[in-house]
Amino acid sequence: MASLISCPHCGTRPKEEFSIRGAVVARPQPGAKEDAWYRYVFIRDNPKGRYQEYWHHAAGCRRFLVVDRDNLTHEVFAVTDATEFAKNAEVAR
Amino acid sequence: MRYSAFSILKQALSGNRLWTPAWREPEPKPHYDVIIVGGGGHGLSTAYYLAKEFGITNVAVIEKGYIGSGNVGRNTTIIRSNYMLEGNNPFYELSLKLWEGLEQDFNYNAMVSQRGVLNLFHSDGQRDQYARRGNAMRIEGVDAELLDREQVRRLAPYLNFDHGRFPIMGGLLQKRGGTVRHDAVAWGYARGADQRGVDIIQHCEVTGIRRENGVVTGVETTKGFIGCNKLALAAAGNTTTVGRMADLQLPIETHVLQAFVSEGLKPVIDQVITYGAGHFYISQSDKGGLVFGADIDYYSSYAQRGNLATVEHTMQEGVTMIPGLSRAKVLRAWGGVMDMSMDGSPIIDRTSIDNLYLNCGWCYGGFKATPASGFCFAHLIAKNETHRVSRFMRLDRFERGYALDESGKGPQPNLH
Amino acid sequence: MTSYRLDSGGLVNRSYALTFSFDGKSFKGLDGDTVASALLANDQMLMGRSFKYHRPRGPVTAGSSEPNALVTIGSGARNEPNVRATVAELYAGLTAVSQNRWPSLSFDMGSVNSLLSPLLGAGFYYKTFMWPAKFWEWVYEPVIRRAAGLGKMVMEADPDRYEKSWAHCDLLVVGAGPAGLMAALTAARSGVRVILADEGFRFGGSLLSENLNIGGVSAADYATGLIAELASLPNVTLMPRTTVFGWYDDMVFGAVERVQKHVASPSPDLAVERLWRIVAKRAILASGAEERPLVFGGNDKPGVMTAGAVRTYLNRYSVAVGSKVAVFTNGGSGYRTAADLAARGVEIAAIVDARAASEDVVPAGVRVIRNGAVVATKGRKRIDGLVVERAGFQEEISCDALAMAGGWSPIVHLMCQRGQKPVWSEEKQAFMAPDVGSAFVAAGSAAGTDTVSAALRDGAAKASAFARDLGFAAYEANIPDVEGEYDASFAPLWYVPGAKDKAFVDFQNDVHVSDLGIAQREAFRHIEHTKRYTTAGMATDQGKLGNVNTIGIVAGMRGVSPAEIGTTTFRPFYTPVSFGALAGASRGEHAAPTRTSPLHGWAKKNGATFVEAGLWYRSSWFPKEGEKTWRDSVDREVRNVRENAGLCDVSTLGKIEIFGANAGEFLDRIYSNGFLKLPVGKARYGLMLREDGMVFDDGTTSRLGPNHYVLTTTTAYATEVMTHLEFASQTLWPDLDVCFTSVSDQWAQMSLAGPKARAIMSRIVEDDISDAAFPFLAARTVTLRGGLAARLFRISFSGELAYELAVPAGYGEAVADAIMEAGREDGICAYGVEALNVLRVEKGFVTHSEIDGRATADDLGYGKMMGMNKPDFIGKHLSTRFGLTAADRLQLVGLKPIEADKEFKAGAHLLKENAAPSMASDQGFVSSVCYSPTLGHYIGLAMLKSGRERIGERIIVWDGLRNSEVPAEVCAPVFVDPGNTKLNV
Incomplete structure (x- = not known):
């Protein structure tokens, strides 16, 4: 993970090509209460273990990717285009 | 045992065989007035000041590894109080004042070395920002000087004045800033706390927080249940994990920061110097090693190790700032896990649970805060009242819109 | 009392003598020498001084774990401190100087510390130098700092080139000794793409040092044969002089290749060092084993070295380290050293064996003292005798070198860099490599094999398994017979008690057994505490040589197994790596790319300053x-x-071209102000917020067609805004039909x-x-x-x-x-x-001097641009929080000096008149200042508490940093043409 990321569009690329945005958290619906927005922006699950994080392939396809990985062992389970991820999440919801 | 010139001589004559333990290794008692989770710098200093300043000695510090095994033993040893915001500056200045008197206070030489911290700037805009910060310091009576290029050159002639991508235009100098022998801070506080009756319990992991009727009654640990009247968390990168045991949801993300030391070299770098056209900071230890670091690795991580790309980036900035480093060799890289907060500033506060107290969010600036953090946290725990200088470091500041955003980067923890 | 070059043998080229200097004195060495072997050939045993006590030291190893023989090589800007003489390849014209001594290596004032050593035990710094309070910084620290450090840096710009590269392979083999060579060859013959890297300048590892016959030829010739075959295979990359220093995630290895560190004048067309990022599907660690020193009083005298090192100097470099060599051993290695020396005519003073009995072959006529121990050494700058104790009786034996064999520690460093700790083996009396998964294994003596033949077999077997694993037909290696092997097993002997002189565990840092005792007594019992308190293992060899002894001794003091003590943490780098190699070419003027505008040429010919x-x-x-x-x-x-x-x-300015049926809706959500109703052919100023309600960036966006916009950003935030739009489009609203691209260039x-x-x-x-x-x-x-x-x-x-x-x-x-x-x-x-x-200051327009990440739209006077009637835009929902709407927030105002000729500067703060300076009384700060030629005086923009209510107030522009206090009047932030009469003409 920390060294190489398999971008679904560009193939396996070194970490230097990416910038990391942070935790994947769903944005509330526009009508949500302020508390939901506060939690969205400021509160983090911050688990020790499996974790989903946005990585931006800044020096590649410029797509946001959801990197599903373990933040203790650094094992990567999946790398998905963020749009596809969002659509899948939508379907799941 | 009190350390003095006489004690050293006496020990020398007896073959150094009579030194006594710096701290006891007690089994936990069934119940304490205060339990502090985390035997790092902040937890130990909290215990020390609870005992020394507030007379609360029935205290246990519970540490899952060995004391000082976290960031207090794994940092670049810098102390300074060059902060801009009202919520931060007086706090760090208290810390610096405590550093200045620390050795006499706890009778342990932590080698506090006020050799100066110099922040370089490379553009007019950056100069104005540093001027704003320097004036914020001065307005509070904290020392700060704005140096021009030639004044910087006199302090550090080896900097890359002529062939850098971004010219050095000057620097903000805090002469009272400097370095401290990091491990000794943990040991000095541990020894001082122990002498005042605090139980330091190593190799004891907290596995649960027991609550009854909405208040904490104690902690489950690998050495059994230990009761307490008040529970104080100072668990740094593991804050979320421990906090979750009491259903706390926190504005914290855990990240890894690397730091480095070179082989021992004869003294060449006299101050702490930071690079403004990137992010690189360096000083030279009394032993001769160059101690330095740069950015975090940017991804969330609980692994105490970093990646090579960040190593390379760090060295690029180092050689760009100081070309003469090129042929020096880097000995060791290490990684620490940081409790990055959402605005880059810490939290010292009560929680929604009456007798549960929280100390976290130190990002990668926690070392310099060690004395004030312990002092203010002890104040809060003892008096149930926030110390004046930590009054802005509230947990609810994000919800209420009072972020302490020193860098102005907003709620993305890896940018702070 | 000499070390000397033998008349024949060795892997040095006797027809090619090299002249070099050490501490200004000229010496001759041979092609194939290291600096250390060449110095020993010239009877120069003293090569350095230790860190704390400045004790005289000679080499204790012949390899990269050397703690003593560190020298500075090169001069001027090519000066390189702390080079291990034991691995530095000799070249003609090399200049080396010794370190950490004054005025000279043989007469060093610092050695006075040795006399004070009872005061200077472990942790002494922490207990002293505290009185009087101010003296630490004034007196003690400067003295300590002057004494600190090893080599000197010159702090000049490096004239040489560095570069970086990636390499990819199926199998990386680290170490080209018997196991590594055989592993590489076995895999390569199967068709596996192999990289074989070794830190040395000559492949072969222990085959170059051991006196063996393999398949009818010498070990070195056998190695030569293997290397020749490897070199002939197209799927093999050989990387000598390449240290694999780190193992990172995803099987990426960091390695540094010393391309031109062995030449007097590096070619400017080549890098001197090259950083490799090696991506390997599988890896074999064939890094060998480290021989442990024995810990006894005076074990640091020049002339005391490991038995394996003595063999390496003898067999590889053809150098006898003494003319009368004693051996102190707890295993077969000592006997083998004695045998090899005796065979070359070197007198053996005695073999002192800590064990009661052994099967080892004793060279003819050599005295063996069983159940014996060396309790002291004689001599100052060179050992000249031993005190051996046996059954309570002491005996002095004269010698001019001592080979010590304390057993073997597999070199497992790389496999332990990612969190796994090595595992103690009672059987091997050593820490073994942990199981780190199926892609990376140790082989040969790194995996605990005792003999060269076992190492060859182990390398072949592990490579075959990997080849099969990777889908190649495994090749069964033919391992020839090895004649002349010795039994490398040993009985543990952690230290010899009762020494009068110090018994060192960490040579460079001068940590000795009683320091470990102090640490235990003082509760620094965890091995990490012991390390940090005593500094054992913190020298430039990072404990390669001494850590296992430290652990064994601490275990003994505590009466537990070394397994219970465990090791300290292994971290990169395996051996130190230069800043230069890790930085590569991205330095100085090339530290960051340079961007020039398409109008750069126009500006230049119009005489612009840039x-x-x-x-x-x-x-x-x-x-x-x-x-x-x-x-x-x-x-x-x-x-x-x-x-x-x-x-x-x-x-x-950043320019982003936006298209799509929902482009207007997208912009409406990106900007705080409305963009849905922007007509075609019109531009609008827009404000972007962060999700926390703070202003992020500003700029104009124009609608060029029904579904076509062009957005501009500030220069500084062009990249961030682009990323922000990508984030919004790809993750927040992928359903919106919008596409965009940066057209800034x-x-x-x-x-x-x-x-x-x-x-x-x-x-x-x-x-x-x-x-x-x-x-x-x-x-x-x-x-x-x-x-x-x-x-x-x-x-x-x-x-x-x-x-x-x-x-x-x-x-x-x-x-x-x-x-x-x-x-x-x-x-x-x-x-x-x-x-x-x-x-823009004259007109009160803001830039990132005002948009500093802590300002709301209202703070900047743009409250009306908050389209709160819109259902959604980024930053809307948290913009109404209490703190963001408080009355005492900093608001944008203008400032003009009361006295027109007074100047103030950006970065100054604001105070009420007559207020004492403090943060509590701080009213804000000056964000932008300029001299207005239009008005004829300085003007400024400032962020002032409740600023808009305070127009007309007199305020002090306080600049303590630059010793200035200027009274000013708070005014509206528009200084010129507030009615915009010049704009709308």
């Missing part, structure tokens, strides 16, 4: 003859824009501002640009005279009648030239970012 602005070089002002200071130029440019017209390069953009702007622009543009046809905020594609399509925007950052004209980048310079020509009769001038800044 300034760094992020990665850009921007034209900052255009000096004319007779102008003495930058202010002269800037004042003229500003006046000229206000009176006539000026042309400014604004190409560095595709367009040259210039601002033509001033009362005469329209007259000048009319000469360039074919279209009607009268106020009626092309009013303020018009934005359209126009045709330039000559036919070029361009984009024209009637927007102003100066308050003047102004246009921004964008043309394809390649046309930029020609169009700018044409405008200058067209405006000549109207007195046009070029103006730079300094004048641009003055013009």
Whole structure:
């Protein structure tokens, strides 16, 4: 993970090509209460273990990717285009 | 045992065989007035000041590894109080004042070395920002000087004045800033706390927080249940994990920061110097090693190790700032896990649970805060009242819109 | 009492002598020598001084774990401190000097510390130097600092080149000893793509040092055969002089290749060091084993070295380390050393064996003292005798070197860098490599094999398994018979008690057994505490040589197994790596890319002075003859824009082209103000917020067609805004039909501002640009005279009648030239970012000096731009939090000095009159300042508490940093033409 990321569009690329945005958290619906927005922006699950994080392939396809990985062992389970991820999440919801 | 010139001589004559333990290794008692989770710098200093300043000695510090095994033993040893915001500056200045008197206070030489911290700037805009910060310091009576290029050159002639991508235009100098022998801070506080009756319990992991009727009654640990009247968390990168045991949801993300030391070299770098056209900071230890670091690795991580790309980036900035480093060799890289907060500033506060107290969010600036953090946290725990200088470091500041955003980067923890 | 070169043998080229110097004295060595072997060949045993006590030291190893024989090689800007003489390849003209001694290596004043050593036990620093309070910084620390450190740096720019590369392979083999060579060959014969890396300058590892017969040839010749075959295979990459220093995630290994560290004058066409990132599907660690020193009183005297090192000097370099060598051993290695020495005619003083009995072969006529122990050594700068104790009786034995064999520790460093700790083996009495998964295994003596034949077999077996694993047909290696092997097993002997002199565990840092005792007594019992308190294992060898002894001794003191003590943490780097290698070419002027605008050439020929602005070089002002200071130029440019017209390069602004049926909706959610109703052909100023409600960036966005917009950002935030839009589009609203791309580099953009702007622009543009046809905020594609399509925007950052004209980048310079020509009769001038800044401050426009990440729209006076009626936009939902709407927030105001000739500066703070300075009384800060040539005095923008209510108030501009206090009047942040009469003409 920390060294190489398999971008679904560009193939396996070194970490230097990416910038990391942070935790994947769903944005509330526009009508949500302020508390939901506060939690969205400021509160983090911050688990020790499996974790989903946005990585931006800044020096590649410029797509946001959801990197599903373990933040203790650094094992990567999946790398998905963020749009596809969002659509899948939508379907799941 | 009190350390003095006489004690050293006496020990020398007896073959150094009579030194006594710096701290006891007690089994936990069934119940304490205060339990502090985390035997790092902040937890130990909290215990020390609870005992020394507030007379609360029935205290246990519970540490899952060995004391000082976290960031207090794994940092670049810098102390300074060059902060801009009202919520931060007086706090760090208290810390610096405590550093200045620390050795006499706890009778342990932590080698506090006020050799100066110099922040370089490379553009007019950056100069104005540093001027704003320097004036914020001065307005509070904290020392700060704005140096021009030639004044910087006199302090550090080896900097890359002529062939850098971004010219050095000057620097903000805090002469009272400097370095401290990091491990000794943990040991000095541990020894001082122990002498005042605090139980330091190593190799004891907290596995649960027991609550009854909405208040904490104690902690489950690998050495059994230990009761307490008040529970104080100072668990740094593991804050979320421990906090979750009491259903706390926190504005914290855990990240890894690397730091480095070179082989021992004869003294060449006299101050702490930071690079403004990137992010690189360096000083030279009394032993001769160059101690330095740069950015975090940017991804969330609980692994105490970093990646090579960040190593390379760090060295690029180092050689760009100081070309003469090129042929020096880097000995060791290490990684620490940081409790990055959402605005880059810490939290010292009560929680929604009456007798549960929280100390976290130190990002990668926690070392310099060690004395004030312990002092203010002890104040809060003892008096149930926030110390004046930590009054802005509230947990609810994000919800209420009072972020302490020193860098102005907003709620993305890896940018702070 | 000599070490000397033997007449024959060894892997040195006797027909090729090399002259070099050490501490100014000239020596001769041979091709194939290291600096250490060449010095030993010249009877120069003393090579360094230890760190704390400045004890005289010679080499204790013949490899990369050497703690003592560190020298500085090279001179001037090529000076390199702390080079291990034991691995430094000798070349003609090499200059080496010893370190950490004054005035000379043989007479070192620092050795007085040795006399004080009872005071200087572990942790002494922490207990002392505290009285009087101020003396630490004034007296003690300066003294300690002067004594600290090893080699000296010259702090000059490095004249040499460095570079970086990636390499990919199926199998990386680390170490080219018997196991590594055989592993590489076995895998390569199967067709596996192999990289074989070794830190040494000659492949072979222990095969170069051991006196063996393999398949009828010498071990070294056997190695040569294997290497020749490897070199002939197309799927093998051999990397000598390459240290694999780190194992990172995803099987990426960091390695440094010393390309030209062994030449006197490096070729400028080649890097001196090359950093490799090696991506391997599988890896074999064949790094061998480290021989442990024995811990006894005086075990650090020059002439005391490991038995394996003595064999390496003898067999590889043909150097006898003494003329009468004693051996102290707990296993077979000592006997083998004695046998090899005896065979070359070197006298053996005695073999002292800590064990009661052994099967080892004793060379003819050599005395063996069983159940014996060395309890002291004689001599100062060179060992000249031993005190051996046996059954309570002591005996002195004279010698001029001592080979010590304390058993073997597999070198498992790399496999332990990612969190796994090595595992203690009672059987092997050593820490073994942990199980780190199926892709990376140890082989040979790194995996605990005892003999060369076992190492060969182990390397082959592990490579075969990997080959099969990777889908290749496994090749069964043919392992020849090895004759002359010895039994490398040993019985543990952690230390010899009762020593009068210090018994060292960490040679360089001078940590001895009683220091470990102090640490245990003082509760520094965890091995990490013991390390940090005593500094054992913190020297430049990072405990390679001594850590296992430290652990064993501490275990003994505590009465537990070493397994219970465990090891300290292994971290990169395996051996130290230069800053230069890790930095590569990205340094100095190449530290970051350089961006120049398409109008750079235009600015240059108009005489511009350039300034760094992020990665850009921007034209900052255009000096004319007779102008003495930058202010002269800037004042003229500003006046000229206000009176006539000026042309400014604004190409560095970020430009993003946006298309799509939902582009308007997208922008409406991105900006705080409304964009749904922006008509085609119009530009609008927009404010972007972060999700926490703070202003992120600003700029104008123009609608060029129903589904086509062009958005501009500030120069500084062009990349961030692009990323922000990508994030919003890809993750937040993937359902919106919108696509966009950055066109910042595709367009040259210039601002033509001033009362005469329209007259000048009319000469360039074919279209009607009268106020009626092309009013303020018009934005359209126009045709330039000559036919070029361009984009024209009637927007102003100066308050003047102004246009921004964008043309394809390649046309930029020609169009700018044409405008200058067209405006000549109207007195046009070029103006730079300094004048641009003055013009905007005069009009109270904000930049990132005000948008500092802590300001809301309302703080900046843009409260009306918060489209709170919109259902959603980024930053809306948290913008109403208590703290963001509080009455005492900092708000944008203007400042002018009460006395017109007074100057103040950005970065100053604001205080009420007569208020004592403090943070609590701090009223805000000055964000931007300029001298206004229009008004004839300094003006400033400031962020002031409840600022808008305080217009007209007198305030102190407090600049303690620059010793200035200037009374000023708070005013509205628009200084020039508040009614915008010049804009709408």
